[in-house]
């Protein structure tokens with residue numbers, strides 16, 4: 001027997017601001033009206049996107065003071081957990097940007113380390129060569145010593 005489907009909670013679909021792609025949330029103060037977004041056209045903030053409660057322009061006790069410019073609104077969304085979806089997008093964008101920038105730096109460092117390793121390898125190769133030469137010289141000396149010893153022995157035996 002199939003159980004009754006769980007009651008669907010009504011979650012209003014997020015309304016996005018076309019210009020910034022930021023979700024237009026319910027006014028944090030009124031909690032029943034969605035914020036609206038505009039572009040400032042008449043102050044020193046001309047051209048800046050801002051978000052406000054539709055009741056911002058009302059007069060008297062009904063007036064709501066929620067009014068934020070884009071940077072502050074974004075910060076508000078982020079700190080209040082509204083920006084999860086948009087954040088992944090932002091993170092992806094940021095990630096891609098970082099991908100373009102970081103590997104160059106990392107590659108440079110890797111090249112530097114590689115260069116350093118090459119130097120060390122060269123040094124090691126030189127030391128190895130020197131060691132081999134020293135060994136050979138040592139062998140030659142030993143050989144010479146042995147030959148000299150045998151000669152001395154022969155001379156000593158001959159003189160006896």
Ligand SMILES: [Zn+2]
Nearest residue numbers: 027030053064
């Ligand atoms: Zn409001």
